[in-house]
Amino acid sequence: METMNEADVARAAALDRVRELAREFLAGLPERSVGARQGFDAMVAALGAPLADKGIEPEEAVSALARAVEPGLVASAGPRYFGFVIGGSLPAAVAADWLTSAWDQNSGLTATSPAAAAASSVVAGWVKELLGLPKDGAVGFVSGCQMANFSGLAAGRHAVLARAGWDVEKKGLQGAPEVHVAIGEEAHATIVSALRMLGLGEGRAHRVAVDGQGRMRPDALEKTLAPLSGPILVAAQAGNVSTGAFDAIDEIAPIVHAKNGWLHVDGAFGLWAAAAPKRRHLTRGLALADSWATDGHKWLNVPYDSGLVIVREPENLKAALTKSGAYLIRTETARDNHDYTPESSQRARAFVLWATLRSLGREGVGALVERCCSLATRFAERLRAGGVVVLNDVVINQVLVRFEPPAGVEAAAFTKAVVARVQQGGVTWASGTSWHGQECLRISVSNWSTTEADIDRSAEAILAAFRSEAAGR
Numbered sequence: 001m002e003t004m005n006e007a008d009v010a011r012a013a014a015l016d017r018v019r020e021l022a023r024e025f026l027a028g029l030p031e032r033s034v035g036a037r038q039g040f041d042a043m044v045a046a047l048g049a050p051l052a053d054k055g056i057e058p059e060e061a062v063s064a065l066a067r068a069v070e071p072g073l074v075a076s077a078g079p080r081y082f083g084f085v086i087g088g089s090l091p092a093a094v095a096a097d098w099l100t101s102a103w104d105q106n107s108g109l110t111a112t113s114p115a116a117a118a119a120s121s122v123v124a125g126w127v128k129e130l131l132g133l134p135k136d137g138a139v140g141f142v143s144g145c146q147m148a149n150f151s152g153l154a155a156g157r158h159a160v161l162a163r164a165g166w167d168v169e170k171k172g173l174q175g176a177p178e179v180h181v182a183i184g185e186e187a188h189a190t191i192v193s194a195l196r197m198l199g200l201g202e203g204r205a206h207r208v209a210v211d212g213q214g215r216m217r218p219d220a221l222e223k224t225l226a227p228l229s230g231p232i233l234v235a236a237q238a239g240n241v242s243t244g245a246f247d248a249i250d251e252i253a254p255i256v257h258a259k260n261g262w263l264h265v266d267g268a269f270g271l272w273a274a275a276a277p278k279r280r281h282l283t284r285g286l287a288l289a290d291s292w293a294t295d296g297h298k299w300l301n302v303p304y305d306s307g308l309v310i311v312r313e314p315e316n317l318k319a320a321l322t323k324s325g326a327y328l329i330r331t332e333t334a335r336d337n338h339d340y341t342p343e344s345s346q347r348a349r350a351f352v353l354w355a356t357l358r359s360l361g362r363e364g365v366g367a368l369v370e371r372c373c374s375l376a377t378r379f380a381e382r383l384r385a386g387g388v389v390v391l392n393d394v395v396i397n398q399v400l401v402r403f404e405p406p407a408g409v410e411a412a413a414f415t416k417a418v419v420a421r422v423q424q425g426g427v428t429w430a431s432g433t434s435w436h437g438q439e440c441l442r443i444s445v446s447n448w449s450t451t452e453a454d455i456d457r458s459a460e461a462i463l464a465a466f467r468s469e470a471a472g473r
């Protein structure tokens with residue numbers, strides 16, 4: 001039998017300890033306080049001793065970390081967390097993520113990991129098929145939808161300027177023909193920051209009017225584009241972060257293409273509706289766009305970080321993002337991930353996606369999406385029955401509500417107070433937001449492990465907070 005050296009022993013001890021700690025944490029998730037029990041300052045105090053001159057054993061270091069941060073952890077991976085749009089992590093996803101760290105592959109080049117490059121290639125095909133997107137499209141595995149939006153719009157910036165005879169990668173934007181950008185009034189903040197990073201300027205973007213659910217109005221887009229000529233970039237949305245509403249891509253795409261423009265779709269979570277037979281109709285026309293952005297770490301329930309950019313014509317993504325260098329060994333027939341992402345070195349995110357999709361199967365992905373949607377409808381019904389105002393059409397997994405105050409109490413302050421009570425209660429957690437001038441509570445049902453009982457318990461906790469606030473208790 002081989003004998004283990006000291007480093008092997010220390011590593012094995014650390015990994016065994018982490019296995020215990022992780023299993024304990026995950027088993028306790030359903031019943032721990034959903035919100036953090038301690039905040040930033042307490043966490044800094046717990047973690048913030050001066051860096052010691054001398055180190056400690058790996059096992060002691062990870063144990064100390066787990067002890068220090070425990071009260072500041074949020075149970076966002078658990079079944080009654082409905083804040084932002086977060087999603088948990090499926091068992092296959094967490095396990096494959098551990099392996100991804102142990103393998104520590106650099107997924108940037110086939111030369112640095114044929115396995116990671118091949119997994120990327122296979123997952124790219126699976127994702128395009130699941131979402132009904134062009135099978136020859138390029139897929140980049142990025143850190144999240146922010147970078148997916150950036151990458152899709154970078155490909156679009158390249159394409160529309162190339163059509164105008166301008167090489168933006170070589171010459172930059174100085175002296176370039178103006179790129180006209182149109183985005184909905186409800187475009188996500190990450191579209192706006194992508195425009196900033198791409199030198200297109202958030203302030204120059206035309207903001208297109210939306211309807212009562214936050215959908216870009218095709219007639220308003222047509223009017224906006226009518227007087228414009230030259231390079232045009234439009235960003236639409238599949239899944240509004242507040243209401244879950246989908247822009248009508250089937251109507252928007254022909255309007256953009258009639259102007260020879262580029263259509264990007266931000267579908268951070270909503271794109272996955274295309275994988276669920278009963279919700280697919282919401283994404284009508286999706287395949288007509290030129291680029292798409294989505295996340296694995298939201299509705300597909302893989303751990304952070306995992307985003308995906310998809311571009312119809314691979315040359316456009318590659319032209320925008322490719323890197324070259326004498327030492328970068330290129331593989332003609334294989335896939336070099338760094339051609340499709342802003343990053344050079346990168347985590348092998350495709351391993352986790354492969355294991356997750358393999359464990360769910362096509363039907364499992366559809367069922368996960370459908371289950372969250374049905375649970376969101378149940379949530380809305382429970383709250384409505386308790387006197388809460390549901391503000392959106394619950395078409396997928398997002399529920400937006402407002403709390404009617406007693407006579408004489410200011411509405412915004414009342415809803416904020418109910419939201420604070422909910423968040424402090426520990427049973428459930430959802431985010432406050434404002435929607436069309438009203439303070440609201442936004443609920444996103446995105447976790448694979450949420451059950452009907454979790455929904456009922458959470459709805460009851462919210463109604464209890466509402467009643468207590470109304471009674472001034």
Ligand SMILES: Cc1ncc(COP(=O)(O)O)c(C=O)c1O
Nearest residue numbers: 085144145146188190241268295
């Ligand atoms: C519609 C939409 N776009 C983009 C994003 C940004 O995604 P990420 O935080 O993964 O970068 C989000 C996040 O909630 C979103 O809902």
